[in-house]
Amino acid sequence: MRRRPLLPLLLVAPAALLFLVFFVAPLVTLAINSFYDYSRMRGIIEVFTLKNYQRLWLDEYYLAIIGRTFRLSGTVSLVTLLVGYPIALYLIVATPRAKSIVIAMILSPLLVSVIVRTFGWAVIMGKNGLVEQAFAAIGIPDIAFLHTEAAVVVGLVNVLTPFMVLAIATSLQSMDPSVPLAATSLGAGPWDLLRRVLLPLSLPGITAGLLIVFGLSSASFVTPAVLGGSQFKVLSVIMYQQAVVLQNWPFAAAVAVTLMVIVLVVQGIQHRVSERGGPQAMIP
Amino acid sequence: MIPDRMRRWLGIYAAVICVLSVLPVLVIVVESFTASEYVVFPPKGFSLRWYQAAAQRRDFIDSAILSLTVGIVASLVATVLGTLVALAMVRHRFWGRQVLQSLFMAPLSLPGIIFGLALLQFLAHHAIPRDMTAVILGHVVITTPFAIRFITVALGGIPPQLEQAAQSLGADSWAVFRKVTLPLIRPGFMASLVFAFILSFDDVAVALFLTTPSSVTLPVRIYVYIDQNYDPLITAVSAVVVMAAALALVVMERVAGIGRLFGLR
Numbered sequence: 444m445r446r447r448p449l450l451p452l453l454l455v456a457p458a459a460l461l462f463l464v465f466f467v468a469p470l471v472t473l474a475i476n477s478f479y480d481y482s483r484m485r486g487i488i489e490v491f492t493l494k495n496y497q498r499l500w501l502d503e504y505y506l507a508i509i510g511r512t513f514r515l516s517g518t519v520s521l522v523t524l525l526v527g528y529p530i531a532l533y534l535i536v537a538t539p540r541a542k543s544i545v546i547a548m549i550l551s552p553l554l555v556s557v558i559v560r561t562f563g564w565a566v567i568m569g570k571n572g573l574v575e576q577a578f579a580a581i582g583i584p585d586i587a588f589l590h591t592e593a594a595v596v597v598g599l600v601n602v603l604t605p606f607m608v609l610a611i612a613t614s615l616q617s618m619d620p621s622v623p624l625a626a627t628s629l630g631a632g633p634w635d636l637l638r639r640v641l642l643p644l645s646l647p648g649i650t651a652g653l654l655i656v657f658g659l660s661s662a663s664f665v666t667p668a669v670l671g672g673s674q675f676k677v678l679s680v681i682m683y684q685q686a687v688v689l690q691n692w693p694f695a696a697a698v699a700v701t702l703m704v705i706v707l708v709v710q711g712i713q714h715r716v717s718e719r720g721g722p723q724a725m726i727p
Numbered sequence: 728m729i730p731d732r733m734r735r736w737l738g739i740y741a742a743v744i745c746v747l748s749v750l751p752v753l754v755i756v757v758e759s760f761t762a763s764e765y766v767v768f769p770p771k772g773f774s775l776r777w778y779q780a781a782a783q784r785r786d787f788i789d790s791a792i793l794s795l796t797v798g799i800v801a802s803l804v805a806t807v808l809g810t811l812v813a814l815a816m817v818r819h820r821f822w823g824r825q826v827l828q829s830l831f832m833a834p835l836s837l838p839g840i841i842f843g844l845a846l847l848q849f850l851a852h853h854a855i856p857r858d859m860t861a862v863i864l865g866h867v868v869i870t871t872p873f874a875i876r877f878i879t880v881a882l883g884g885i886p887p888q889l890e891q892a893a894q895s896l897g898a899d900s901w902a903v904f905r906k907v908t909l910p911l912i913r914p915g916f917m918a919s920l921v922f923a924f925i926l927s928f929d930d931v932a933v934a935l936f937l938t939t940p941s942s943v944t945l946p947v948r949i950y951v952y953i954d955q956n957y958d959p960l961i962t963a964v965s966a967v968v969v970m971a972a973a974l975a976l977v978v979m980e981r982v983a984g985i986g987r988l989f990g991l992r
Contacts (some may be wrong), residue, residue, distance in 0.1 A: 451818075
């Protein structure tokens, strides 16, 4: 096989061509468009300008949106860690049967479209939903939970918990099982075991999980758009509005490039921090 | 290694989170059988009226057919391309291999909405119509990395002696591939098809930007609908999507096992 150097190139050629035309070229177009001007009457004006970036990075209105995007992603990452860590811990102590059930239940929602899962939360938290009825039962009527930042956090934590669990479980699994055993036999209680043995040893997984979830939530669109309502604006939502509703493609492109830089920087940190790379992020 | 009491609490906690994680999907499926005019949970009464209503909506039927077509074509193309790439990557060392590897994995790092917007602006710039083909091409790009990974794993599991034996017995490269390699990577090939189909069938972010009135995929149709309406009709449509995913899940568990695909054993 090695005598034919052309064969591997022929094998990769179709995919490489497709990726160059329909992946690389579109990103180049996007980057170029972000430096173009726009007018409502004439559409895209092909002259170089930094206007879009100045507007996005210097205007207080948009700075607040960037800030909100970071705050949301940070909150979601931390809550996902709190929710996911005990699950990952359970996976290393559970019986094989319990383990496979938990894995299946945690991972199977990934196979359902994010729009359906998000809509499910809208039904739970919306009008006549479970949350409203639960609060009414304890004497607090007319609670408005849908279309708040908390609702978006709940939805995103639900969507992203599997990624956190996978990241932490992989790092806990690579731990020598005799280490926690030694700690317990030397008299460490559950709390000491967690704080002084398990947490430090799973730190690479925790870091990877936090960064993966941060990256995924900063670019999530469906969940903030549906659960946050029309008043809740993060970068992805204004990108969509600028592109589709207002047709200002250059500005939308500048938002997209900014978002892409945020995501790539987060991923860069993640790869640097975790030597083994951790489980690759999958974009839902 | 972990005290029994702690293990028990962890078990209870895991059960609660498991229920919460499937709760939104469960709520949709249960709610879709409601007999009421409006969304209320728990549902009032039992009926199939919203399924009947959904079946009479031409726009939803068209979207379902479109999504199925896009999913089938995109997963086939991605899996074939992925197989070719994986064969080259696993069996050969060649110039530019590392660069290509990074290129093929790059879509994993790029959020769907950014890729969708980029594709929209690219197609418009070159005056290429946005139609079903555009959505298919977009989905091929986002699913090919997974196809490459699935087939690479499958190829890694084949002892090289098998192919060498076939070769030394006089089979040419094509015969080795067709008679030895292909049957052995069949589970990976099938898993790749199913997984790519699900990714394509579920996608909102990319398709959202490529949508024209004549090409609205089902998830995008749901998104647009719940943006303006709130009634049980859409829970019935969503429940159908869930059942499609459940079916795919069963198929995938049969051919590959879910945990193994995610590197958890």
